[in-house]
Amino acid sequence: MRNISDVIEQYLKEILKAKGKNVIEIKRSEIADQFQCVPSQINYVINTRFTMERGYIVESKRGGGGYIRIIRIQHHDKSEMIDEIIALINPSVSLQTTIDVLDRLMEEEIVTEREARIILSALDRETLAFKLPLRDEIRARIFTSILQTLKYFEK
Structure with a gap:
C-alpha cells in the first residue's frame, strides 16, 4: 500500500x-x-520529491496570498539534461542524490528500472566501501562516466 507522501506526489x-x-x-x-493531512506533510513531499535532482524547481511565496509553484524542468534534448545532471553531481554526490537522479532518468525513459537498479548496485555505499568524503567523490566519478556513456547512446 502506498503512503500518503506517494499519493500526494502522484496527485x-x-x-x-x-x-x-x-x-x-x-x-x-x-x-x-x-x-x-498537516501542511508540513505537503512541505515534506515538495522538499523530497520535487527537487532539482528529480527535474523540478520549486518557488514559494509565504503569507495570506502565498503559493508554491512547481516547475518541471524541460530540456531541448536528453543530451542537455545529462550535461546538467553531470554538473549537478560533481565533484561529489550522495547516495540519496544518486537515487533521485536515477528516478528522474527512469521518468525520462533514459534508463529502465532494471538498468537503474544495476547502476545503483554499483554506486551503493556497500559497494563503495570507502570513508566519506572519498566515497561520494568516487561515486560521482563513476556516475559521470555512466552518464557520459548514456549521453552518446541517446543520439
Missing part, C-alpha cells in the same frame, strides 16, 4: 501532466485539506 504530477504545462501553483493548506 501533483498528474496535475502537471493534465494542465499540459510545466508549471503549477498550489496552496499548501488547500492540498493538506484535500488529503486530510
